[in-house]
Structures are given as C-alpha cells and as structure tokens.
Amino acid sequence: MSRGTLLLALAALGAPACIAPSVVQSSGRAVALDSAPLEWRPATPDDVAGLFESASIEGEAAAALWRVWYAFAADGTYSGAALVLGETHPVFQTLSGSWTLSDGQLDLGDGQTAPVAAAEDHLRLEGDGGVVILRRCRVQ
Amino acid sequence: MTPKLRMSILALALLAVAGISVAALVNLGDKVHVTIQSEEDAARRGPDPLALVAADVGAARDEVRALGEGLADRLQLLHDALEGGATERERSLEAAIAGLRAELAALRTRVAEDARNAASSRAELGTALARLAEGRHAGAAADAGGAEVPAAVVPAALPLAGTGITPEVEAAVAIAADPGLEAGPEAPAPKPATKGFLSFKIPSQAFAFDRRQRYSVLPNLSRVGFDARSTLHDFSGVTTSVEGDFTANLARPAEGCGGFVRAKSASLDTGLEARDESMRELLEPAKHPDLRFDWESFEASSVDAAAQKVAGVARGRLTVHGVTKPIAMTVAATVDASKRLAIEGQTKIRLSDYGVKPPSKLGLISVEDEATLWIALRARTLGPADEAAR
Numbered sequence: 411m412s413r414g415t416l417l418l419a420l421a422a423l424g425a426p427a428c429i430a431p432s433v434v435q436s437s438g439r440a441v442a443l444d445s446a447p448l449e450w451r452p453a454t455p456d457d458v459a460g461l462f463e464s465a466s467i468e469g470e471a472a473a474a475l476w477r478v479w480y481a482f483a484a485d486g487t488y489s490g491a492a493l494v495l496g497e498t499h500p501v502f503q504t505l506s507g508s509w510t511l512s513d514g515q516l517d518l519g520d521g522q523t524a525p526v527a528a529a530e531d532h533l534r535l536e537g538d539g540g541v542v543i544l545r546r547c548r549v550q
Numbered sequence: 551m552t553p554k555l556r557m558s559i560l561a562l563a564l565l566a567v568a569g570i571s572v573a574a575l576v577n578l579g580d581k582v583h584v585t586i587q588s589e590e591d592a593a594r595r596g597p598d599p600l601a602l603v604a605a606d607v608g609a610a611r612d613e614v615r616a617l618g619e620g621l622a623d624r625l626q627l628l629h630d631a632l633e634g635g636a637t638e639r640e641r642s643l644e645a646a647i648a649g650l651r652a653e654l655a656a657l658r659t660r661v662a663e664d665a666r667n668a669a670s671s672r673a674e675l676g677t678a679l680a681r682l683a684e685g686r687h688a689g690a691a692a693d694a695g696g697a698e699v700p701a702a703v704v705p706a707a708l709p710l711a712g713t714g715i716t717p718e719v720e721a722a723v724a725i726a727a728d729p730g731l732e733a734g735p736e737a738p739a740p741k742p743a744t745k746g747f748l749s750f751k752i753p754s755q756a757f758a759f760d761r762r763q764r765y766s767v768l769p770n771l772s773r774v775g776f777d778a779r780s781t782l783h784d785f786s787g788v789t790t791s792v793e794g795d796f797t798a799n800l801a802r803p804a805e806g807c808g809g810f811v812r813a814k815s816a817s818l819d820t821g822l823e824a825r826d827e828s829m830r831e832l833l834e835p836a837k838h839p840d841l842r843f844d845w846e847s848f849e850a851s852s853v854d855a856a857a858q859k860v861a862g863v864a865r866g867r868l869t870v871h872g873v874t875k876p877i878a879m880t881v882a883a884t885v886d887a888s889k890r891l892a893i894e895g896q897t898k899i900r901l902s903d904y905g906v907k908p909p910s911k912l913g914l915i916s917v918e919d920e921a922t923l924w925i926a927l928r929a930r931t932l933g934p935a936d937e938a939a940r
Contacts, residue, residue, distance in 0.1 A: 432821040433777055434786040439894060439926035441771045441790070443886075466888065471747040473757030473889035473931060478748070492750045495933060503750050518749045539747045 448529035448543075452514045457528035459484045462544035465532070469540020476500055478542055482509055488518070757889045757931055759858050760801035764932040765891055767794035767811060771928040774813040774841065776899075780917040787829060791817040792927065796845055797935045800883065800891070801855045803848040803862060806935075811925060813841045815870075832906050838872040843879070843925075858885040864895060868923070870904040879925075891931070896924035 445465075464478040477493040489506040507519035515523035516535065525536045531546040746752075757763075775788035796809020816835035820826055843866055850862035861882040868877040881895035900919050901908050910916035 432783075432785045434775060434788060436896075436924070439773060439775065439924055440892065441773055441926070441928070443771075468887040470757075470889070471752055472887070474752040475747060475750065476930070478750070490749065492752075494750065494752050495931070496753075498933060505749050507749070520746070520749050522746065522749070524748055535748055537747045539752070542748065 448532055448534075450527040450529050450534060453511065453516070453526045453528035453533060455484075455511050457533065458482045458509070458511055458516065458526065460546050461549065462533060463547045464542055465545040466543045467540060468542075469537075471537065471539030471542075475540075475542075478544070480544065486510065490518075757885070759855050759885070760799065762797060762799040762806055762935045764797050764935045765795065765809070765929040766932050767792060767796075768890065768928045768930055769793055771890070773926045774811070775818070775924055775926075777922040777924070778917050779920075780915060782915045785820050785822070785825065787818040787820045787826075789813050789817040789819065794927070794929075796929070798848070800858070800860050800885075801853060803850050803853070803860055807845065807848045809845050811843045811845070811927065815839060815841050828909050832909060833871055838870075840869070842869040843867070843877075844869075848881075859883070868897075868899065868904075870899070871906050873904040875899075875903055879923075881925075886928070889931075891927075891929045893925065893927040893929065896922055899923050 443466075459482050461481045462479065467475055467478065474495040475492055476495065479491045480488060481490070482488045486508050487506070488509045489504070491502055491504045493500045494503050495501075509519065510517045511526065514525055514527070516526040517523045527534045533544040533546075535542045535544065769790060769792050772792040773788055773790050774792050775786050777786050778784065791814035792811065794809060794811035796807070796811075798807040798809075799805055814835070815833045815838060816830060818826070818829060818833075820829060845864050846866040848862055848864050850860060852859070852861045854860070859882070862880075864879045864881045866877065866879075867874050877897050877899065879895045879897040881893060883891055883893045886892050898920055899922075901917075901921060902919050908917045908919045
C-alpha cells in the first residue's frame with residue numbers, strides 16, 4: 411500500500427467523527443406546516459385595510475377553497491378573489507362590496523358577519539365552513 | 551276353342567287397335583306441334599319473356615333490399631338523434647337541478663338567518679317584558695308587604711292591561727318564556743349550508759372519504775426520498791420536485807385505484823455536494839431523469855372512515871435508473887385540517903436490482919446495496935373521478 415493510499419484510508423477512518431449523520435427521521439419526512447405562533451387580538455380597521463392572501467385554510471371549506479385574496483380599502487370598499495374547485499378544475503371567483511368592522515365582526519356586505527382577529531401582518535377570518543388565515547402581501 | 555276361332559279373334563283385336571291409333575292420330579295431329587329452332591331463330595325472335603320476368607323480379611328484389619338498407623340507415627340516424635336529444639335534455643335537467651339545489655341552499659341559509667334573528671328578537675322581547683314584569687312585581691310586592699312572588703309566574707299572573715303591550719307581543723313573550731313552546735310548532739333550523747363562505751360560493755361536499763375521487767400531488771408540500779447506510783455514516787437523499795396524479799376511493803381503496811408519482815432524480819439532495827455528485831454519476835439523470843412509481847392496486851389493512859384514515863400495501867411498478875421492477879409499499883393516509891390527503895409510505899429496494907452499483911471509495915467507504923425508499927405526499931382532490939373512465 412503506497413503512502414498516499416494509506417493516508418487516504420486513515421483520513422477515511424477518521425472522517426465519521428467529522429461528518430454528522432444526515433438521515434431524515436421517519437417522523438420528519440413530511441413537509442412541515444407549522445409556522446411561528448401568532449398572537450391574536452381583536453382587529454381594528456387599520457388591521458383590516460390592505461391586501462391579503464390566504465396563508466392557510468382549514469375546515470370543510472378548505473376542500474374546495476384553495477386560495478383567497480382580499481383587498482380591503484380604507485374607504486370601506488373591498489374586492490376579493492378565490493380559487494375554487496369547480497366541476498373538473500379550479501376556477502376563480504371574484505366579488506366586491508363594502509366592509510365594516512364592528513365588535514370584532516367583519517361584515518362583507520352580504521348580511522353575514524365573520525369574526526375577525528388580527529396578529530402582526532395577519533388576519534384570521536372565521537366562517538361557517540372553516541377558518542382562513544390571511545397574510546398581508548404587497549403588490550409586486 | 552278351335553284354333554281357327556282364336557285366329558279370328560286375334561285378327562279382330564289387331565284391327566281394333568289399328569283403328570283406335572288412326573283415330574287418335576287424326577284428333578291430336580292439329581294440336582301438337584314439335585318445332586326444332588336454331589339459335590339464329592331465337593335471336594331473331596327476341597328474349598324469353600319468362601327470363602325477362604325473372605330479371606324484373608330480381609331487380610325489384612334488389613331495389614327492395616337497397617330500400618331496406620337505406621331505411622335502416624335512416625332509422626339508425628333517427629335513433630341517434632333521439633338518443634342525443636335525450637342526453638341533451640338530461641344535461642339540461644341536471645343543470646336545472648343543480649341551480650335549484652344552489653337556490654335551495656341559499657334559501658336555507660336565509661331561513662337559518664331569519665330563525666336566528668327571530669330567536670334573538672324573542673329573547674330580547676322576553677328580557678324586556680321580564681324587566682317590566684319585575685318592576686310591576688316589585689310594586690305589587692311592596693303593596694303586599696314585601697311578599698315575594700316567583701318571577702317565572704309573573705307574566706301569567708299579572709294583567710298587562712294599560713301597559714301598552716299588545717296581545718301579539720304578549721303571546722310572543724309567552725313563547726320566549728317557555729322553552730318548550732319555543733321549539734314547538736316552528737320547524738327546526740336547518741343546518742347552515744357551507745355553500746357560502748366569506749361571501750364566496752363554494753361547492754358543498756367537495757371532499758368525501760367514501761367517494762372515488764381524483765387527487766393531485768402538491769409539489770411544494772410533498773417529498774420523496776431514500777435512506778441509505780454506509781460504512782462512513784447513514785444518510786438520506788430528499789427531493790421536493792415531486793408530481794403525480796391518482797384516483798382512489800379512500801373508504802374502498804381496493805376499488806379502481808391507480809395513478810403515479812414522479813420525482814426528478816437530479817434534484818435528490820443528500821446534504822453533501824460531493825456525495826450528490828457521486829449519486830448523480832450513478833443515477834445518470836441526463837439519461838434517466840425520473841424516479842417513478844406507477845400505482846396499480848391497494849390491499850387495505852385498515853380503513854377508519856370516521857377518522858378518515860386508511861392503511862395498507864400499495865402495489866405497482868417502480869422505475870429507477872431506467873429499470874422497472876414490481877414493488878409493494880406500506881402506506882398510511884389520512885386527511886389533514888385543510889382537507890388535503892397526507893400519505894406516507896416506504897419500501898426496501900436493492901440498488902443493484904435497478905442497475906445502480908452501490909458506491910464504494912477505496913474499498914473502505916461503501917454504501918449498502920439495500921436502501922429504504924419513502925414518500926411523504928400531500929394531495930388535493932380535484933373532484934369526483936369520471937366513472938366512465940374506470
């Protein structure tokens with residue numbers, strides 16, 4: 411065995427101590443969904459005004475409601491869009507109207523109110539079919 | 551008899567026969583004609599009428615046959631048109647029924663809202679009247695020397711004349727004060743429909759555990775990888791470049807399931823660049839870009855429809871490095887809070903089975919031939935599977 415080979419072999423024998431194992435644990439194979447916990451508080455009109463996109467949708471509604479966007483203007487008007495599962499593929503729905511906030515209830519102008527809470531750059535809206543966490547976004 | 555007499559009789563008989571023959575020839579001679587005709591004569595006289603009649607009958611038969619065939623074509627066209635019309639009508643009816651269902655759901659929502667408002671109004675009215683009655687009761691009790699009267703009987707015990715409260719309001723208050731009456735003649739409030747959600751209209755029952763549905767793997771939320779053992783240390787290779795589609799009824803996974811999951815072999819990451827390079831040399835992603843599992847059948851070991859969980863063995867064909875082999879993978883699936891299907895599964899494979907020589911450096915650092923292939927997928931339903939495609 412030449413000197414170079416011997417050195418390589420010795421280096422290889424010592425390498426395990428230098429390189430940490432990199433096996434993915436079976437419990438950690440799935441993509442993690444947990445994000446930093448948010449501290450929710452009653453929303454104010456200033457919290458609501460702005461452009462939001464859904465960060466998560468949970469509940470029965472989530473089966474068909476894939477993504478949601480809301481643009482709440484400070485003048486009390488709003489526009490919304492949602493990617494909704496249609497008969498064979500997802501389709502967009504859009505709507506617009508006026509919004510008001512009173513006693514922690516967001517009224518989107520259709521006679522139904524949704525409890526709304528706010529955290530830093532986030533809103534949480536609750537509906538009959540689930541909960542939507544909205545994340546503030548900016549126009550690109 | 552003498553010979554002479556016999557001869558005489560015989561002669562008379564011969565004479566009689568001869569006479570009869572002559573008479574017959576005379577009678578039939580002008581009635582029977584025997585003609586021997588040459589071919590030229592036949593051509594000159596024209597075609598045989600019987601042959602002409604036979605030809606005409608044959609032509610007529612052909613025409614009738616052609617007419618029959620034409621009629622059959624027309625009847626088929628008519629049948630097809632009627633079928634098409636029926637299908638169109640069926641579609642129209644389905645669309646109309648879907649519209650009616652949507653209207654019914656909206657109506658139920660409004661009715662539920664009205665019921666809630668009515669209940670709220672009754673409660674407010676009951677509270678107001680109870681306060682009023684309490685005031686009157688307090689006055690009456692003071693007049694009676696402080697004797698207490700149960701509050702519950704006040705509305706019925708005290709006359710409301712002169713208070714400005716109409717009988718209708720009084721009746722409403724009675725209903726509000728009596729929980730039994732509150733739920734009495736009024737129909738139970740319908741379950742809130744999930745059609746309307748934050749002002750959007752979404753289909754109800756988009757996800758059903760016990761229904762054959764199409765699913766699409768979500769690449770950003772899915773991973774495929776392997777775990778390998780080596781003399782140096784164990785490691786995993788992972789990729790999120792995953793895609794796939796499949797069809798399944800989660801409550802009856804053995805029925806009509808199937809699909810595929812595909813990952814880009816060049817995107818596998820072991821966390822060590824030099825090791826990734828060695829792996830790519832072995833997997834040759836330029837020639838064999840995909841790792842692919844074609845799912846063909848499922849043997850369920852447990853199905854819990856209430857908890858929306860299913861487990862079992864998925865069988866199919868695995869293609870690695872361009873080599874395809876049958877495999878069986880243990881799989882468990884459940885439904886997460888966002889109504890996505892979360893699937894995890896794993897199986898053991900031998901690298902050498904797929905033409906991949908386990909890497910070895912200097913004979914000292916070597917990777918074992920056996921590796922664990924695993925999947926951790928999330929998939930979203932695309933709706934019911936087309937039954938006709940089964």
